[in-house]
Amino acid sequence: MMRLFRRIQYLFGRKRRQREIAEEIELHRALAEEEHRCNGLTSDDARHAVARRMGNATFALESAHSIWYPQWLEGLTQDLKHAARGLRRSPMLLVMVCLSLGLSTGFGTALFSVVNAVLLQPISAADPDSLVQFEMGSSNRLSWPNLQDLCGGESGLVCTGYSMEEVNWQRGTEPARIFAHVVSSNYFSALGISLAQGEFSDGDAAVVTHTFWERQLAADPNVIGRKVVLNGYPYTVVGVLPARFRSVYGLGVAPSMYLPAVSSVRAGKNAARGEGRYQMIGVLGRGETIAQFRSRLQVQANDLQKRFPADNVDFSRAVRVQSLSRYGTFLSSRDRLTGVMLLFGSLLMVLVLLLTVVACVNVAGLLIARAMARRQEISVRVSLGCGRRRLARLLLTESFLLSVAGISVGAVLSVWLARMLVAVPLPFPIPFEVEVVLDWRLLLFLTLLALIATAVSGFAPILQAWRVGIGTRSSQGVRGGSHRWSLRGALIVGQVAVSTVLLITTGLFVRSLWAATEIHPGFDLHRVVTIETDTRSVQMTPEQVNTYQSLLLARLRDLPEVSGVSGAALIPLSLDTSVNSLLIDRGDKEQAARVNTNWILPGYFQVMGIPLRSGRDFAPSDKLDKPLAVIVNEAFVRQHFPAGDAIGHRVRRPAAKDQMLPWAEIVGVAADARYMTLGEEPTPQVYWPRGATADSRMKVLVRTESDVATLIHELPAVLRKVDARVTTRVQPLRAVMAIALFPSQVAAFLLSALGIVAWMLSIAGLYGVVSYSVSRRVSEVGLRMALGATPGSILRLLVSDGIVLTSVGVALGLALAAVATPALAAFLAGVAPHDAITFGLVTVALLITAIAASYWPARKGTRLAPSQALRTD
């Protein structure tokens, strides 16, 4: 340890120390000389004697010095300095390398880190792998009384329930809409989540997320006990979640507040045993399998149905348990779009790798070209006694320096990019929080790749020089033309091939994703405005709500721009879903079916632009409590009435034996429309008419054939006139469904960006290598011109050589792509794996680049006088 310390001390005063040792040796000699002279020798003889005796002073000095500063280290620093000087002389090379490596590693790392942070972070729970989702009966949600019985502790099951709601938060004087996660009492303890501050409790208590506390409550140190007004009621903040908390939904979705299901406000709503509200999570016991849990659950389900047959219909028959993905509920579903998103991460990795390869090939090309030009310098070094190992070290140092420069740029870029990507404000009120940590493993891996590439490419051409021997003039490699296989040529072909594959892949994806965002959801996104009314804060009685709604609808219908007004309980493609069981009357038996369900007002289909394939729409006389009519969609017909004769058949909701609901008749068939996500296959859907009883969940839908923006502008005034106390929210339908559009839009954006970077790198790299290699042939140009060739023929020659090389590369790339892309067909919605436009465009772009890259330097060469050109090296 002390040795190291002393060594470092020495290093700081290196030059001085060397002088001192030299001085010592000098003194030693002088003294030795004196002694000789004292013994009678002449000065000259004395000096000679000493010299003979002592030997080489320089050697002695170096030997002493090398104790402190080993030879290899000395050589290395020399190499580094030399390399740095060399780079300063060719700034373009440095810039190109930094750009290539920097862009690819920076972009790749940032992209991947963001995707990693969004998709691949496990939810915050003590043991995410022990969690399951379960359902009982016809609905995907459980009612509060059932939840209490199940999770109360007597059943022996550990489970909890949750749902998500938008609430009105009174921020100062302004109301703000935030998302709240409504959870049962044991939610945090069941999942093993501990709060950063405070403790969850029942009653009018709220737990806020860390970000909410920081941003909206100004990181108030006395936040516990502070009051927040939600939906008109005062709640007390009792806890703050830890930072970087990931909600059970995954995907960075983070509701700002956690509210207890048990609270004075909800008591009324919670009471109905038959009304499912909460999605359920179960916790497996230690070592318990899902099957074992299901059997325990089955026992409870049987019991619940026995005790409350009217409400808990079908509980025994339909118990469903599914593992909760550790990445969140959004990623547990078997929906096609989430599956795509999961694979998106690995796909991105592949593309990032390809991008890095392109960058490395770029750099390799440049370095090889440069190394070719330095042949003469290398042979001089060899003739001066530079050993092979020393030479290798010299070249590797240069490559190393270049890589380090490029990677540093990349690292900085990735940090900046990652931060920027996450800071992009989302255009819709989805509660979205993500913490991006740069994936160092990836950065390290890409760094390694870059290092290897630069090392190999800086080194390889020298191998040729060794074999040929000292005295090689650089003209050796210049003549001979491109028809003979050369490293340079192979590199161009390789570069073009990889670029082609990369560009085609990203091109296909971008095209398909842009097409995907235009997937028609089955209804008219662009002409509809939604209005949400908050009658709860105003505490109206059901009759008052009814009056309000009727008045509202009438007023809206009167507006001139409005071409249709309707309402629905659930807006498709938003966070609300309702999946229920249905019984179909088959004459002798009743067939059970699972359907998406919605409750609508008459005119819904017209407003939403969903065509009715047959039958009729609801009329005002159809009401839920006189349920005679339902409407189904085409998927329902395809699945249950393949003959197509759905109309007239009867269906009904399941109920207990002694409380059977009357049959309802299918009166109409609507076209298919997406319900939960854009990527889903059409699923059976059933529409019920809205009941006579007021439903505060009802959202009003307004259609206009003219400009939606103007309508949005006018509506608040109209709504205030109906009842100024009620807070309303007016939004275009498109915004409400943004959560379904979000993933594909993000993916399209990211891949487009990746594609653009890939294009830039490929084009720049190709240009660089081709133009450099052509410029190496300038002396050949001079020779030809001296022998009588016309500039035109030379240009043709050089350009055609460039084209030939590129074409070979493109052909190779096209072949590779043609083989590889069908494997990706699953992702490519709306675009064929061998899409002609993409393939064609890439080919054309690369060829044009090759032509330009060959043309300009060749032209410069023909401009020179032959004698000058010949001398160019």
Add this chain to the structure above:
Amino acid sequence: MGTDKTLQPDLPNGAVDLLILRALLGGKRHGYGIAQHIRDCSDDVLDLGESSLYTSLQRLLLNGWVSAEWGASENNRRARFYTLTSTGRKQLDRQTQQFERVLGAIQQVLRTA
């Protein structure tokens, strides 16, 4: 101090270090003085060359067994004087013991075998 030299015996590095340390036991000396002392003590048998002398001295400095400072020599020239440190002294003892053991063993082998 003749010009006819006996063949310089090949001294291993460790031995040179040991000799120098021993030479400094009597007080501080400069490089030439150390070489002189060793020459005198060994009746001209051991004549250290510059490179081995100064290389060894640097090694001793690196290991912290000697310390050095600039001063004036006998004829008022600037010279670097080396002194034994306490660790150096311990090292001297240790290495001397070891060397004598090895030497004794070699001598034994030469006598008996």
